[in-house]
Amino acid sequence: MPFPLPESLFPPESEATPGLRLVVAPLGRRHLAEVTAIEQVSFPQPWERRLFEAILVSKRYLGLAALTLPAQVVAGYACFWFTGEGVQIQNVAVHPSFRRRGVARNLLKLGFKEALARGAELATLEVRPSNLAARRLYASLGFREMGRLPKYYQAENEDALILQRRLG
Numbered sequence: 001m002p003f004p005l006p007e008s009l010f011p012p013e014s015e016a017t018p019g020l021r022l023v024v025a026p027l028g029r030r031h032l033a034e035v036t037a038i039e040q041v042s043f044p045q046p047w048e049r050r051l052f053e054a055i056l057v058s059k060r061y062l063g064l065a066a067l068t069l070p071a072q073v074v075a076g077y078a079c080f081w082f083t084g085e086g087v088q089i090q091n092v093a094v095h096p097s098f099r100r101r102g103v104a105r106n107l108l109k110l111g112f113k114e115a116l117a118r119g120a121e122l123a124t125l126e127v128r129p130s131n132l133a134a135r136r137l138y139a140s141l142g143f144r145e146m147g148r149l150p151k152y153y154q155a156e157n158e159d160a161l162i163l164q165r166r167l168g
Contacts (some may be wrong), residue, residue: 017096020068020101024110025078027063029056031041035065043094045155060113066094066103076105079167080115087167088114092134116167122124123167126160128153138163 013132014030027035032052039046055061062080067073080087089111095104126149127134142164152160 007061021073022066022068023065024066027055027065031074035077038074038077038093038095038137041096047091051155062111064107064111066107076103076107078111080111082115082118082120085120086122086124087120089123108141112167120168122164124162124164126152126159126162129161130158141165
């Protein structure tokens with residue numbers, strides 16, 4: 001069952017965001033075609049559909065989909081892996097038509113709320129140093145660089161920055 005995002009989490013409606021109304025729902029099989037299409041246009045090494053299918057059946061994972069209203073089109077998604085005292089943000093992507101409109105920020109905030117409810121204290125993720133938009137988003141949410149994984153993104157020979165923040 002979808003749960004609406006509080007209006008205060010979204011930027012006020014403006015010319016840049018006319019009529020944008022979203023709800024967030026648990027990621028479901030019905031969303032996977034759109035999710036994998038967004039994945040393809042968002043990442044040089046996109047996840048395969050089978051990885052998203054595995055999230056749907058694991059109790060250690062949470063997948064969230066931001067859906068437009070009233071059409072219920074997937075605007076973006078986020079995948080979280082619960083590790084005990086922490087949560088690992090595995091994947092966040094937003095359809096190009098909905099970027100820079102608060103979709104990823106609100107998916108992450110709802111994921112953090114669920115992580116706190118499950119007892120997580122820390123959130124961790126990896127990000128490409130070249131992904132400046134994502135790095136700005138994560139910094140605005142309180143993430144700090146904790147380390148670097150050399151050549152983590154092997155196909156592009158690019159390191160990953162390890163970012164972390166406290167949830168409480």
